[in-house]
Amino acid sequence: MQQLTKSWLRASDHLANSVLEANRATLAALGFNNGSRSETKQTKPNVKSVAYDEQDWTDTRTVESPEDIQTGDVVTFSKTISEEDVHSFARASGDTNRLHLDDSFASETRFKGRIAHGTLVSGLISAALARLPGVVVYLSQDTRFLSPVEIGERLTAEVEVVEVLDTNRFRLSTAVTNEDEEAVIDGEAVVLVDPTPDGDE
Template sequence: MSSQCPDADNANATPATEQWTSISKHVVNSYLEANNALLAAMGFSSTAEDAPTTESAVDTTTPSPTAEIAFGDENWVMERSTDDYDTLGVGDYVRFSKPIADTDVSAFARVSGDTNRLHLESDFAEDTQFGGQIAHGTLVAGTISAALARLPGVTVYLSQDLEFTGPVRIGETVTAECEIVEELGGDRYRLHTTVIGGDDETVIDGEAVVIINELPGK
């Protein structure tokens, strides 16, 4: 998560134009794929060629409700101790696992503005203390938020403390685990939050305070 500027004198560094061109392609492709998948799930076409040209060509199929759209990936895995909001309490937990792909790192660099070469340039990263590229710490920490979102009910962050204890390599699968350790009243909970790397070592340790409300309409 360093904010170091690129070292223009490094002979092994990829030219800035080529690096940003590569990153931009990854980001644009990722956004297009995500957008197309969302439109397809809602029953809409994502290309101009597929648009109806006459009234008779209009697709009258009713799109699925937004609540039924599955934002997920076959490589994502979730496990939780309970599906029942009413019984949620101390000891309940949720785990969420996903691989940290190169496209994730490129997209995060573009969105966040954190273009530290340690995350983006393999030649440069090989000469650092890590011996290769690693993922942004805050990108990896985002899997904690992903896990919290999968608790029964609607989870709202109030605070999050983090300690980064190890690097995550690009391509490595990480698992975030959040366990309720204290009920604070008013639907507020304190949770122990960790992220485990592919070698079963803790890479992030911390604590979160959240509000977990019942799903609307219940």
């Protein structure tokens, strides 16, 4: 029993350290240093949402207040998937599959070259949801991966409210498209939208 307890504690410590390192890598990839946002990476917060923006990013939305969200409202978010994004995501997530990182290896696969991580690409859906007004809490996401994404492609995530489930719970269609407007991901999400905390405009 004592040996089992020691093994469990070692495994727990390893998991906690892995999560900590992944969080640190994610913060570094997003431009945070020592708990503060780097001035070279950050622009001012988008005052209409709780998300920060970068130069390459664009977004749109059809609703400005959490209380006004209704069926048919749409939010979009666009960015280019860069080499840096792929390497930062690999470090943050631990997904170091050579398909995403090794040109020689990837050239011998069905894709004939490196592709972006599917979960990195689907993260653009989360980025679009973050630009809904209010504080968005993910409850579920169903995702279908339809097409690979090459590094350097500019993508657009679009989320549309398709059902109001409760006063602050919504079901949304979710999609990511490439520059040719071809879907690379589709699915649906359920989110909870809380009001923005007092003091934040």
